Amino acid sequence: MKTQTNTMDGARLSKLGSGAFQGHFGGCPDCGDAEGPYNVGRAHWLVCPEHCVRWLIGENLFRAWRDESPEEWEATQRWLDGFRVVKPVYGDDTNPDGEADNDDR
Numbered sequence: 001m002k003t004q005t006n007t008m009d010g011a012r013l014s015k016l017g018s019g020a021f022q023g024h025f026g027g028c029p030d031c032g033d034a035e036g037p038y039n040v041g042r043a044h045w046l047v048c049p050e051h052c053v054r055w056l057i058g059e060n061l062f063r064a065w066r067d068e069s070p071e072e073w074e075a076t077q078r079w080l081d082g083f084r085v086v087k088p089v090y091g092d093d094t095n096p097d098g099e100a101d102n103d104d105r
């Protein structure tokens with residue numbers, strides 16, 4: 001029922017919408033991909049492993065971080081340190097109530 005007429009920034013962002021949360025929390029500026037979330041404390045990060053970039057999507061959005069230990073957060077932080085912080089891109093800003101769990105249909 002959702003129209004897929006949103007024009008992306010060229011075909012290079014082809015992965016936008018197929019990554020984590022279907023691009024709901026943005027995607028890599030280079031390819032649109034997103035992986036995560038990775039938690040550092042209550043902060044959630046998404047990354048693009050291919051382009052070594054990351055961006056913060058918010059804090060305490062998911063409960064999972066509470067199940068992780070400070071040691072895990074520290075390890076995640078160290079790992080994230082190798083990624084460049086960027087502004088993610090969003091595919092369809094005209095659909096603010098787009099479902100994060102939309103099943104591509």
Ligand SMILES: [Zn+2]
Pocket residue numbers: 028029030031032033048050051
């Ligand atoms: Zn990328």
